[in-house]
Amino acid sequence: MTAFDLLRFEDWTNPVPPADREVVSLLPEEDDGRPPLLFVPGLGHGAWAFAEHWLPHAAGRGFPAHALTPRPGGDLRAQVHDVVQTAASLPRQAVLIGHGVGALVVARALGRYPARAAVLAAPVLGGWSALGSALRANPGGTLPALVGGRLSLSARQLFQSGPPALTAEQITGYLSRLDPKPRAELLRRATPPRPVGDAPVLVIGSPDDRVVARPALDRAAAAYSGAPLMFPGMGHDLMLEASWAEPIDAILDWLTKQIK
Template sequence: MKSDLLRFADWTDPVPPAEREVVSITEETDAARPPLLFVPGLGHGAWAFAEHWLPAAAARGFAAHALTPRPGSDLRVQVHDVVQVAASLPRQTVLIGHGAGALVVAYAMGRYPAKAAVLAAPVMDGWPTLGAALRANPFGTLPAMVGGRLRLSRKQLFSPELPEERARELLGRIDARPRRELVTHDPAPRPVGGPPVLVVGSPDDRVVPRTSLDRTATRYGGAPLLFPGMGHDLMLDVAWAEPIEAVLDWLGKELKS
């Protein structure tokens, strides 16, 4: 069994430091509320949250931060970066991961006692996700399996209501280079400190199958909060306001109790 206590990888080969891109909105936020740290998934950067979710969270009084993953980094490095940024914030932080970023958050929860965590459209179990991707977008997915770029399609990420031009613009910003470990990784560790965890997603997500959403939510002792009609990119799709408002409502309730 892998040891939680003997962390030889960190002791003998520490992750080297790097400049991390963190986009933050902290003006006029409530110091009594915990900071939120958004972690984007494959091919996305902090920009994906800076569009809508960061301002929406700040408007409700939460200091909001989003981290861009280091280019070319593996899961261990991404987890390291999330924990580094979380620990650098003044208060115990809420981690919010989207897509493969939710997997990073799930791992980070094993290393840092988050105040709470939200897994949005989480890409948690690799094989079902790979199957779904091959069904929804075979020609975009196959090259990635042999080390090429993953070309995500419009119907995987967005609902049909998103204007064509906007969808094209967003797809142009996404540069997804998945690593093998996205499929082959070990199950995420047990979270330290027992934080409340919320799973949100869409039954119409063409990246994360509904069964996978249920499985993830069960693992963290709940049921997924669903937003029918939305694509995988909950924070960019036309109805982006609904999931973030629901997440902030949930946070408000959890933090009070």
Template sequence: MSSPLLRFEDWTDPVPPAEREVVSLTGDADAARPPLLFVPGLGHGAWAFAEHWLPHAAARGFAAHALTPRPGGDLRAQVHDVVQVAASLPRQAVLVGQGAGALVVAYAMGRYPVRAAVLAAPVMDGWPTLWAALRTNPFGTLPALFGGRLRLSRKQLFGPEMPVDQAQQYVERVAARPRRELVTHEPPPRPAGRPPVLVVGSPDDRIVPRTSLDRTATRYGSAPLLFPGMGHDLMLDVAWADPIEAILDWLDKELAQ
């Protein structure tokens, strides 16, 4: 039987090497704090965290890094990249995944002993998420079922207070072409060790149903921390500061124990 840390597949069919885009802010980092590695969701890159959450975390004394998923990489390749980048950091890292990036983090936790993890607006249940997308944005979702591009809408990503022009600028940067495994994947493995895991989201998220959010939080032994009125892209929405402040406060509390 293969180990989750060293699998037979990694020997027989290794993930091909790729140049990794990592954006880092480490100038004022407190050496006693663990580094943060942010993992973006479908169609997003490191830029989605570099807008607000990276500088905010750095201002709070955390070395903050964000990894852009490799183009065309499957789930296994993305998990591999997260584990490799996390292992290269000088201290045991905290992984923060958003959207489908939370699924990547959930898998990575089975192979890398995180200091803690945050799953933000986590896309963990493929079928409920797909049906929610078809109901909310059928014309943007249907092409993706046949190998085309997924065109996410402003209403899916942001709350109603988001200015239309600003929202549209972000929407145009999202280049999503989902893989079938986001729906058909197996449940993530148990985390290595017993790290604290925080699940955050919005009850008004039009991509992640509330039932899915609750189910993910229950899996990791907690209740979700909710931010009403926000959309799926918590790190870019108007009230972006509220979730990251809550995340960092939670981390401070966990690290003090």
């Protein structure tokens, strides 16, 4: 990280405009001092993607759980800003958990916010590999995005077995509320900044993910000197699959070891 990065010159000359932030929160019945979790969804997703299962499950295990919906039309810098500001507003040092492109946002936020720990779930950290996977799984929905159009996400891209509670119509309705138009910045692969305070980082994913290929998961984990924790038989949207409890329990078990 350079002195220019530390000063964040662009934030002084061209500050991120204010915006209302949609945060969904679920708190445990008893507060035993565990760090709050801040979930950050990816492209086309909102707080609803975590509110269905992972938020109540985390709160049931004693973790204050919050999910932040990305601001509509916000670029990567704005979304990083929102994550940092939301995390800083929580009463204790937070754990950042990003999914898909939300993992890219978390990776950037770790360079500014001293998180207690972080989890990158099915991370899309930039580069053309995710676009190549999208073209193979859903060419009709991906090709328009290459010429500035809208990216259409398909159930085949997101799920292996299908979500147990939400119907395909509900998910399509949720996705249509946001503009999942990919930005050029998502196609640039860059080395993520080192986490402030050397927060431990866990990378999780699935070898059957049709958005993030296994080599991309390995590269993401290697950037933090680790190996990815894998959940075979699951799709990209780990938090909505029929076996959604497996990855969140693994995350919470890992966090419990980190905070002892």
